Amino acid sequence: MKFVWKNYCKKYIETVDSFLDNEAIKYTSCDGGFNAFYTYWHNELGESKFWCKVILIENEPIAVISLAKAPDNVFTIQEFIVSPKHRGKGYGSAILKELLICSNNIIGQDIIIAEAVIYPDNFASQKVFQKTGFIYAGAHPDGDALYYRYVKNECAKHYDILIDENNDPVQDPQPLKDYMDKWDGQLFIDKMKLDSTKNVLEIGVGTGRLAIRVAPYVKSFTGIDISYKTIERAKENLKLCNNVNLICDNFISAEFNCKFDVIYSSLTFMHIENKQTAIDKIASLLCNNGLFLLSIDKNQQKYIDIGVNRIEVYPDNPQDVTEYLKKAKLILVEQYETEFAHIFVARR
Numbered sequence: 001m002k003f004v005w006k007n008y009c010k011k012y013i014e015t016v017d018s019f020l021d022n023e024a025i026k027y028t029s030c031d032g033g034f035n036a037f038y039t040y041w042h043n044e045l046g047e048s049k050f051w052c053k054v055i056l057i058e059n060e061p062i063a064v065i066s067l068a069k070a071p072d073n074v075f076t077i078q079e080f081i082v083s084p085k086h087r088g089k090g091y092g093s094a095i096l097k098e099l100l101i102c103s104n105n106i107i108g109q110d111i112i113i114a115e116a117v118i119y120p121d122n123f124a125s126q127k128v129f130q131k132t133g134f135i136y137a138g139a140h141p142d143g144d145a146l147y148y149r150y151v152k153n154e155c156a157k158h159y160d161i162l163i164d165e166n167n168d169p170v171q172d173p174q175p176l177k178d179y180m181d182k183w184d185g186q187l188f189i190d191k192m193k194l195d196s197t198k199n200v201l202e203i204g205v206g207t208g209r210l211a212i213r214v215a216p217y218v219k220s221f222t223g224i225d226i227s228y229k230t231i232e233r234a235k236e237n238l239k240l241c242n243n244v245n246l247i248c249d250n251f252i253s254a255e256f257n258c259k260f261d262v263i264y265s266s267l268t269f270m271h272i273e274n275k276q277t278a279i280d281k282i283a284s285l286l287c288n289n290g291l292f293l294l295s296i297d298k299n300q301q302k303y304i305d306i307g308v309n310r311i312e313v314y315p316d317n318p319q320d321v322t323e324y325l326k327k328a329k330l331i332l333v334e335q336y337e338t339e340f341a342h343i344f345v346a347r348r
């Protein structure tokens with residue numbers, strides 16, 4: 001996690017009150033000081049339904065956030081105040097994003113649905129909440145409040161559940177590992193032309209099934225996955241590799257500050273609805289001459305059912321992928337089939 005999360009307590013009273021400039025007072029219900037607000041809700045709801053956290057970066061408190069849980073398990077973000085000097089720098093959305101993705105670590109609860117009420121003229125907050133995945137859900141009849149709602153990505157929820165059920169391909173017995181190779185396998189890895197100078201990105205890294213065979217041979221390995229619990233498991237599986245950076249985020253909206261020599265993805269593209277956007281982004285993240293390897297599942301079903309869980313997917317087909325690559329100005333250097341997948345090797 002990027003931020004340090006501490007329970008709000010006496011030692012933060014003064015610092016948090018210093019966040020309450022005119023703007024914060026105007027848009028919150030903390031005109032009697034933050035501690036009065038905190039005390040009221042703490043007494044009202046108790047520790048199992050109310051959380052108040054101070055967020056620190058390099059030991060400096062930069063924001064405070066309070067949440068309440070309703071009986072229907074919907075979480076309300078009651079107050080979220082960033083210190084005046086840290087506003088407008090992207091901290092608000094980064095903090096909110098971390099809370100939603102890592103809620104289990106931060107408040108010990110899975111946040112599936114969250115709501116926020118924002119003043120109509122508080123455009124800065126509306127922007128922060130929208131950037132984090134909250135969607136406008138209507139206005140109060142008086143017009144003095146707007147409702148925003150967040151629903152955890154179905155795919156992230158699905159893969160979190162798989163981890164809860166102890167599914168981890170890295171720990172599978174060899175026959176199951178051999179079966180999974182039918183989507184990619186050693187040939188797919190060999191085509192990456194890995195060596196100790198390469199910076200590599202895997203999209204939808206999962207628990208590290210392929211990463212564990214790639215990371216030891218490269219300069220740096222970055223893996224991104226939308227499921228928090230999956231990334232936590234990947235961290236455990238890859239803990240012996242010290243060149244690994246694992247990010248929990250949606251590849252489509254994640255921000256990267258470097259380029260990669262090799263980007264690959266296997267058994268993941270069926271979860272991505274806007275495939276051209278994804279491939280354009282991949283092209284923009286590749287170094288010149290960099291390689292992109294993609295394995296798409298031959299399965300054309302529109303849903304994945306596992307037990308009682310069902311999620312919608314967006315099946316891929318080779319013709320469309322060829323077009324996406326062309327439009328992204330990537331050169332297709334090889335295309336082949338395995339038993340369960342079509343594989344593309346493209347160069348920037």
Ligand SMILES: C[S@@+](CC[C@H](N)C(=O)[O-])C[C@H]1O[C@@H](n2cnc3c(N)ncnc32)[C@H](O)[C@@H]1O
Pocket residue numbers: 155156159169203204205206207208209210224225226227230249250251252265266267268271272
């Ligand atoms: C079937 S698993 C495959 C995992 C791994 N590639 C493998 O083959 O073992 C698909 C993974 O993609 C992740 N995923 C789906 N959509 C994603 C997105 N938009 N951004 C990042 N990860 C995503 C899921 O959380 C899941 O872990």
